[in-house]
Each structure stands twice: as structure tokens, then as C-alpha cells.
Amino acid sequence: MDRPFVVLAIDALEYELVERFGCKNLKQENYNKTDISEFSQPRTMVLWSSFLTGENKEADILAKGDKEMWNTKIETKDTFLSGFSNPKVIDLPGYSYDKKQHDEERRLLKAFFDTDDPEKKDKIMKEYNKKSFDHHKQVKDEFMKSLEGCHDLVIGYFSMADVVGHLNFGNTAMMRMIYEELDELAGKLRSMGFSLLILSDHGMMSVGKFGDHSNYGFWSTNFDVENRNYRITDFGTIITNNK
Amino acid sequence: MEKHERDHMRIVIVGHVDHGKSTLIGRLFFDTDSLPEGRMEEVKKACEELGRPVEFAYLMDQLEEEREQNVTIDTAQTFFKTDKRHYVIIDAPGHVEFVKNMITGASQAEAAILIVDAEEGVQEQTKRHAYILSMLGLQQVIVVLNKMDKVDYSEERFEAVRSDISSFLGRIGIEPSYIIPISAMEGDNVANVSDKMAWFDGPTILEALDTFKASPKDMSKPLRYPVQDIYKVGDKRVLVGRVESGIMKPGKEVMLLPSGKKTKVKSIEVFEGQKESAGPGECIGITIEHPLFVERGEIVCEGGSPLSSDTIKAHVFWMSKEPYTLGEEMLFRCATQEIGCKIESIDRKLDSSTLESKEDSPANLSDMEIGEVTLKLKSPAVVENFNDIQELGRFVLTKGLDVSAGGIISTRD
Numbered sequence: 324m325d326r327p328f329v330v331l332a333i334d335a336l337e338y339e340l341v342e343r344f345g346c347k348n349l350k351q352e353n354y355n356k357t358d359i360s361e362f363s364q365p366r367t368m369v370l371w372s373s374f375l376t377g378e379n380k381e382a383d384i385l386a387k388g389d390k391e392m393w394n395t396k397i398e399t400k401d402t403f404l405s406g407f408s409n410p411k412v413i414d415l416p417g418y419s420y421d422k423k424q425h426d427e428e429r430r431l432l433k434a435f436f437d438t439d440d441p442e443k444k445d446k447i448m449k450e451y452n453k454k455s456f457d458h459h460k461q462v463k464d465e466f467m468k469s470l471e472g473c474h475d476l477v478i479g480y481f482s483m484a485d486v487v488g489h490l491n492f493g494n495t496a497m498m499r500m501i502y503e504e505l506d507e508l509a510g511k512l513r514s515m516g517f518s519l520l521i522l523s524d525h526g527m528m529s530v531g532k533f534g535d536h537s538n539y540g541f542w543s544t545n546f547d548v549e550n551r552n553y554r555i556t557d558f559g560t561i562i563t564n565n566k
Numbered sequence: 567m568e569k570h571e572r573d574h575m576r577i578v579i580v581g582h583v584d585h586g587k588s589t590l591i592g593r594l595f596f597d598t599d600s601l602p603e604g605r606m607e608e609v610k611k612a613c614e615e616l617g618r619p620v621e622f623a624y625l626m627d628q629l630e631e632e633r634e635q636n637v638t639i640d641t642a643q644t645f646f647k648t649d650k651r652h653y654v655i656i657d658a659p660g661h662v663e664f665v666k667n668m669i670t671g672a673s674q675a676e677a678a679i680l681i682v683d684a685e686e687g688v689q690e691q692t693k694r695h696a697y698i699l700s701m702l703g704l705q706q707v708i709v710v711l712n713k714m715d716k717v718d719y720s721e722e723r724f725e726a727v728r729s730d731i732s733s734f735l736g737r738i739g740i741e742p743s744y745i746i747p748i749s750a751m752e753g754d755n756v757a758n759v760s761d762k763m764a765w766f767d768g769p770t771i772l773e774a775l776d777t778f779k780a781s782p783k784d785m786s787k788p789l790r791y792p793v794q795d796i797y798k799v800g801d802k803r804v805l806v807g808r809v810e811s812g813i814m815k816p817g818k819e820v821m822l823l824p825s826g827k828k829t830k831v832k833s834i835e836v837f838e839g840q841k842e843s844a845g846p847g848e849c850i851g852i853t854i855e856h857p858l859f860v861e862r863g864e865i866v867c868e869g870g871s872p873l874s875s876d877t878i879k880a881h882v883f884w885m886s887k888e889p890y891t892l893g894e895e896m897l898f899r900c901a902t903q904e905i906g907c908k909i910e911s912i913d914r915k916l917d918s919s920t921l922e923s924k925e926d927s928p929a930n931l932s933d934m935e936i937g938e939v940t941l942k943l944k945s946p947a948v949v950e951n952f953n954d955i956q957e958l959g960r961f962v963l964t965k966g967l968d969v970s971a972g973g974i975i976s977t978r979d
Contacts, residue, residue: 452608456615487612495631496609496624504616 327470328566329517330478331509332415334367335485335534336523338541344502348510349521354543357522358552365525365536367485368392370555372417374522375402377559380417393422403559407566410476411469414462420480424458428486435490448490455486463508470515475566481505488527492534518565519545522558574645574652575780578704580695581681586712590681590750590771591655592626597757598772600646622751650776677706677778679771680731684711684723684747688730694934696731700738701881701936701974703953706778709735709742710771714763715749721765744774785845787811788870789820790955792901795862797851804835804851805860810901810957812868814844814852822858823865824874824946830855831866863903865948865958872950872958876943878975882909882963884931886970891930896970900961903947907963910942931971939973949975 338356341349359365362373362381372380375397384392395417402418404410412419431451435444459481466479484501491497512519521544526537542553546565553561579587594600606628613620645652656675678699682692699707709731717723724747735742746755747766754760755770769777789812797804818831834841835851844850852866865872884890890909898907915928916936924935931937952959952974963971 449608449611452612453615456612460616491608493631494609495627496606497612499624499627500609500612500616500618500621503621504618 326517327411327474327477328562329470329512329519330476330562331505331512331519331521332371332478332480333484333505333521333523333541334480334482335488335525335527335536336505336521336541337484337488337526337528337537338539339526340498340502341541344499344506346502346506346509348506348513349502349541349543351509351513351519351521351543351545353548353550354521354541355550356526356552357540357542358554359525359538359540361554365538365540367524367536368395368416370524370540371415371480372397374524374555374558375404375415375417377403377556379556393420393425395420403563404476406563407476409474410478411472411474412476412478413465413469413480414482415478415480421458424454425482428454428482432489451490452487455483458486459483459504467511470512470517476562481508484523485527488534490533492527492529493532513545520558520562522555524555574654575677575775575778576654576656576675577677577679577775578656578675578699579679579681580699582683582686582689582691582695585681585683585686585689585692586750587681588626588629590679590710590712590748590756592622592629593750593753593756594646594653594655594771595629596622596625597753598646598648648772648776651780653775675702675704676780677708677775678704680707680709680742681712682709682727682731683713684727685713685716687727688734692731693734696735696740697738697936698883700740701883705740707735707740707742708771708774709745710748711745712748712750714747714754714760715752719747719749719754719760719762721763724763724766743777744768746771746774785811785813787955789814789818789866789868790870790872790950790958791820791852791866792903792957793860793862793864793866794902796860799835799851802835802853803857803860804853805866806849806851807866807902808849809844809846811846811955814848814850814866815842818868820854820866820868822860823867823872823948825864826874827856827858829858863901863905865901865903867948870950870954872948874946874948876946877910878941878943878947878949879913880939880941880961880973880975882931882937882939882971882973884933884935884937884971886965886968887933888965888970889930889932890970894965896963896965898941898943898947898961898963900947900949901957905947906944907941909937910940912937912939914938941973951975 359370361379362369369381369384372384372395384395397417399405414421431447435447438444462479462481469477487501509521523541525540527534528537540555548561579590581587609624610620645654680696682688711724711727728745746768747763748755748771750756754762757770757772759770790810791807791814792810793805794807797806814831814834816831816833820831821828832853832855834844835853893908895906895908898905912928912931915924917924948958950958959975961973962969
């Protein structure tokens, strides 16, 4: 089998930080912002579901309500994945999302903002960050192993920039370290010679020392495509055309 | 804490804004394992979790943020340490801020590091900063020629810049204790001896600093206690302030200046109690034996020879874009004293960069000019020579809310 097409799906990879930290591997040969202005808000589940289906899924996802939306599992036949014979999709919202992990992260995030006790806040933040780092390592291991398997498409979803960013965006050193980790991962994939798309649903902007979603995403490729602000619903076709 | 008070030395790092002060500070912290506590700890832990090295750039990010948030490292919060003692770094982000800090509050430095980019050489800002060191009477000075990595660690380049800076410093009366070639970015000759400059056999920065002597403590000086406010607590009238030098003790015979009234200290009042003595830096309240009328701005003194006068000669560093024209009214602020004033004459004016005299009898002072001036105050102020008691030897001149100039009283003529 030919080498798989690889998608590094990174939640909240911020265009401006990629530039600021000089992440050459994340930028690849072509890079730009994605246009998500058609969505009322940059919501993770809405955006990745729209990526998968090539359609704006905002109304459908929001209709499920705040809690139920995280259970969304779109069938393969309704996604661009149906054009692949053996795709592997790790942890992607709307398809193979590890709900238990992410529910736990949201619980800790809520607990952090619910308490006024600085000591408790500190303890929660440490636990929250650690959970995200552990999860990152797990996904990375599974992702790297999948590249050796017989898949024609491998998508790995990495949420650390989003999860850690929400509580630590004002900590530049922490964000730099995370972006360097992701840049190193991208570098590894590039050196392995895969066709690589790096895609984020949205970016992140500073709200005091915390981070909130910014209203554009990021994309980059190591193959030729027109360099413009694609919509997130365009990428299924781009992947299919370049596999 | 007591250990720090006994063993620490305050150093100031000065030089052109782009010559690598931040990197040097970062390197000093990094190489002495003195990273500021707090979020950096979290980053270090995160690096461990992800199996990544802790990089020098992370520390630089941290220092940058502290500056942006005004948690500047001139607040005496941050230390690095050697086997000999702790060091507190005084710094400020920009040129004007530096001058303001030096003159208005951060000037208790006991030693200075003057940093010069070996590639760019001595710049105007280098000279200005060096001049301030000279004005402040700082004698323990290390010159570091930074970014030696950018000039291939060239001895020839080092010698050329060394010659330039030595010649300038000689003209302003500074004889540096050491001139050291370094690369703060690469860590050469900061804490560790460089293996790339075998031609240099002098000390590293840390070795050089450790040879310096700490200043005698302010407690051995005459008592000076500027009154900040007067509180009525029950039937007591408490004079609140901070001991700037000497020791405050009940029973001590003191004089209030500039009024010249004499009295005795009755008690030292602190929160929920009294104390038997208080030393420099302590914020306290005192009561006095006699029911004197005391105002904010008066100085409780014992011993020494403070000058109480409405005419003061001083060095003034003008740091406002708006120039001063002789006769304009300003506010003279020294310790807790605030008195209307004007500059009566500008006896000499220097360009702070070239140090050339500008005019014989100038009528104005412009941004970054230094004037030797005579100030006329609306009422007498109590001042000291800066090198004797710093808090009463430095002042600022304000127009409205803006600090227009800083000044040093270096002569008592």
C-alpha cells in the first residue's frame, strides 16, 4: 500500500503563535488562516463536524444541546472518509472522540473557575495540565504506531494547545513549550515523507492570563495548493484530491 | 529573610537597551539555578511530563512577561546566588525608565554592570548610563562586552571596544574593576569560564561580583525619619514614616527639621503594640514627648549635619520631552517633602551623551540634558549629600503629574 495521507488536527493552534515562535515545521511549504466567519462562534464540535462532512453543521450540533453535542458520532458514509479504504482517525471530535477524557478536562476547567481559593485553583490547574500532557502522549504514541499500519489516511487529533491554553495562555513559556512539542511532531512527520495537512479548528486569543477561541483557524500543507483562506468545509475535498 | 538582608548585594545592570541586558539577567538566573518561582515551576514540570528540555527561551519569556505586567525586577523580589552571597538585580525596561529608576528610587545599588555589545560598540545610550553611574558615585563597576559570539570571540574586537569604553569612562571618573568579554546568550564567562576565549584570563562575571564589598549598612548612619503623616490614635498623636537611616529608639533626643524644634522620642508604635527600636527600611509610628505641631515632610533627625535651606545646588537630569525654561514653577519632591520651586540658574549644562558643555549660561534644559543647577525653594528643605544618606540626597522635579527631572545632591556648597 502507498504511504498514507496524514492530517495533524490540532485544536486551537493559533496562527499568530506559530509565527511568533517561528514554528517552521508547522508552517510547512504553504500556510494561512482558515475562514470560519460563517459560524456564529468558534465551537470545537461544530467545526470538526463541519470539516468531516464538508457542510456547515452548526445548526445540527447546537440542536443537540451543550451536553449531548459531545456525544456526536458522524457515520463514515456521511464524511469524506468514505473515499478512503482504511482510514484511521484518532480522538477526533464528531467521529472518534474520547469523551471520557475530555469530559474530565471540562469538569476540572469548571472546578477551576468555580473556586475562589487560590490554593485549590493551583492544585486544579496542575491536575488539569497533567491530564492533558498524559493524554497528548497517549495520542501521540497511538498516532505514530498508526503510521506504520496499513492505513491510507491517518488523522490524529491533538488537544493540548487548546486544553492547556485555556488556563495558561498568558504563560508564554508554557505556550512556547507546547508549540515546540507540536512543531517537533510536525517535523517528524515531514521527514517521513507523508503528504501532510496540518489543520486547526480555531486559534486562541488572550483573555487576561487565560485563553479563549479566536475566530480563525490555521492550515498548512507540504504539497501544492492555492494559498488562501479556505473554509474548514473545504479540506475534505483538498485531502481527497491530494491522497 | 534576615539572611538576605545580611548577605545580599544590590547590583544594577545598565547599558544600551539592545545590548543584551535581559539575556544577561536570564543567563545569570539560569546558570545559578535561581529561576523565579511560580509559573516557571509549572513549565519545568510540564517539560518533565513531556520529556522535553527546559530551554533558556522559556525563562526569557517569563522575564518578559514580568516586565509587561510591571512586576519589574527592580522590586528587589528576585535574587540570584553564588556561594558567597545573594544578589538582587535592579533593572528597568527602557532608557527613560532606567534613568527615572536610578534617580528616583532604585539607586541603592552597590555595584554596577555596564553592558556593551561587542559588535556594535559604545553607543550614546551606553555613555548616558555610564554618566549616571558616575553621578551616583558608584565605584564598583564591571564592564561586560557582550555578544562575543557574534564577533567570533575575537580578541582584536574585544581590545578595540575595551579601549573605547575605557577612554570614555576615564573622562567621567569611573575606573572599572573588570572588563570582561562574554556571550550572555551562549553562557560564556557569565557563571562559567568560556573555552572559546583562551586569550582572556580574567574572571567570570560571578567571580568578579564576588570580589566586591557590600556598603556599610544604613543603621550606622545618623537617624533620619521623614514624617509621612500624623495619625490620631486614641489620645496619642502618632508620627508615621519610614526610618531611612540610623536607629529609632524611645528616649532618643531628636530635632525636627526644618523647623528646628527639639524633643524626645517617647515610643515606637507598630500594629497592635510597641517596639523598643527600629532600623532602616522599617515603617513605624512614633510618639514624642512634647506636644509640638508637626507636619508631613518634616524630618526627625539625630546627629550628622543635614542642610536645611531654601537654596540647593544639584545635578539635574532632565527627562521630559518638554524643555524647562528658567523661572518656571515646579514641585520639588524629596523623601516626604513637597515644596514649590524653580531653577534659579543653570550653572553648567552637559549633553549626557557627549558630555560636552553646551552653553555658558543656558536658559533652558531639554530632554536628556544634565544641568548643574541652583534650585530656589519656596520654603527650606532638609537635604543631605547623596552619598551620605541617599533618600535625602535625591529628588524629583514634577510639573503636574509628570516627573520632569531627577536630581542628585552631590555637593553641599
